[in-house]
Amino acid sequence: MKLLRRIFFPLWKIRARFWVRKRIKEEQEPIRKVASALKDSLKGKLDVEEKLWVKNIEQLRQELKQNEQEIIVTDFGAGSPNENRTPQEMYTGVVNSTKVSKVVCASKSPFWSLFLHKLIREFQPEKGLEFGTSLGLSASYQASAMTINGKGKLITMEGSLSLVEKAVSNFTKIGLINIETVQGRFSDNLEKVLSQNNPIDYVFLDAHHDKNATIEYFETLLPFLSDNCVIVFDDIRWSKGMKKAFSLITQNPRIKFVFDLKEMGVCILAPENKERVIYKVK
Numbered sequence: 001m002k003l004l005r006r007i008f009f010p011l012w013k014i015r016a017r018f019w020v021r022k023r024i025k026e027e028q029e030p031i032r033k034v035a036s037a038l039k040d041s042l043k044g045k046l047d048v049e050e051k052l053w054v055k056n057i058e059q060l061r062q063e064l065k066q067n068e069q070e071i072i073v074t075d076f077g078a079g080s081p082n083e084n085r086t087p088q089e090m091y092t093g094v095v096n097s098t099k100v101s102k103v104v105c106a107s108k109s110p111f112w113s114l115f116l117h118k119l120i121r122e123f124q125p126e127k128g129l130e131f132g133t134s135l136g137l138s139a140s141y142q143a144s145a146m147t148i149n150g151k152g153k154l155i156t157m158e159g160s161l162s163l164v165e166k167a168v169s170n171f172t173k174i175g176l177i178n179i180e181t182v183q184g185r186f187s188d189n190l191e192k193v194l195s196q197n198n199p200i201d202y203v204f205l206d207a208h209h210d211k212n213a214t215i216e217y218f219e220t221l222l223p224f225l226s227d228n229c230v231i232v233f234d235d236i237r238w239s240k241g242m243k244k245a246f247s248l249i250t251q252n253p254r255i256k257f258v259f260d261l262k263e264m265g266v267c268i269l270a271p272e273n274k275e276r277v278i279y280k281v282k
């Protein structure tokens with residue numbers, strides 16, 4: 001899988017550059033902003049403040065990669081694409097003994113993390129919600145963008161207590177104070193988190209990887225999303241179920257902009273009378 005990614009990712013980047021060139025001057029603001037976030041990520045373009053945060057977060061990633069400490073993780077997600085965990089198994093959680101250096105491999109890469117950072121710089125959300133904290137790397141990219149924006153709070157949710165403890169200490173280490181970390185199953189915490197943080201302007205789902213669960217979370221989110229909310233779905237081709245979930249979700253009438261970026265899907269809400277546009281950068 002990693003080898004395939006190494007081969008195909010450079011080709012995807014070429015296609016993405018073409019798409020950016022066509023869309024960067026679009027009249028419609030959401031399209032322009034996504035194109036701009038992608039352009040800057042492809043170029044690795046960072047201003048002085050961004051450079052400092054990215055340097056510190058990537059230094060943290062390197063430290064985590066070298067950390068051979070054993071850690072007991074409880075996973076309430078779907079595991080791997082071929083595992084076919086039952087809803088009961090996912091509810092109970094699967095307990096695994098692993099190493100920090102292995103857990104960090106499941107974090108978003110520097111490229112995609114930077115893309116999330118740039119999306120937040122462009123869209124300037126007040127309230128962001130992340131599904132799946134793990135060690136806190138993607139959360140750090142997103143919350144640091146809010147820090148630079150001078151506004152915004154990120155709520156990040158994680159089931160495994162051991163990971164929450166590590167993530168919180170990582171946030172402190174790099175100096176982020178605009179993150180609230182919520183421990184527990186999403187199904188147990190989501191409604192409360194949403195009612196306390198209504199409305200939500202930005203969501204990043206990078207966790208459960210199960211078709212029914214993903215659709216359920218989206219439906220629970222809907223009444224709490226602001227009119228122009230940005231929702232990022234990770235791993236939209238991770239399994240047949242995730243592909244189906246993304247395809248069904250994008251048919252919701254509140255979603256007016258869909259950007260299928262192969263690995264991630266970005267959906268943006270807009271008023272119902274607007275026509276939907278769908279871009280595929282595959």
Ligand SMILES: C[S@@+](CC[C@H](N)C(=O)[O-])C[C@H]1O[C@@H](n2cnc3c(N)ncnc32)[C@H](O)[C@@H]1O
Pocket residue numbers: 074075076077078106107108131132133134135136137138139157158159160163184185186187206207208
């Ligand atoms: C891919 S990792 C997140 C990586 C992180 N976003 C990053 O890029 O640094 C997914 C995380 O979601 C958590 N998770 C999966 N399903 C969950 C559920 N139903 N409730 C709570 N946490 C869950 C897992 O424990 C795991 O740490």
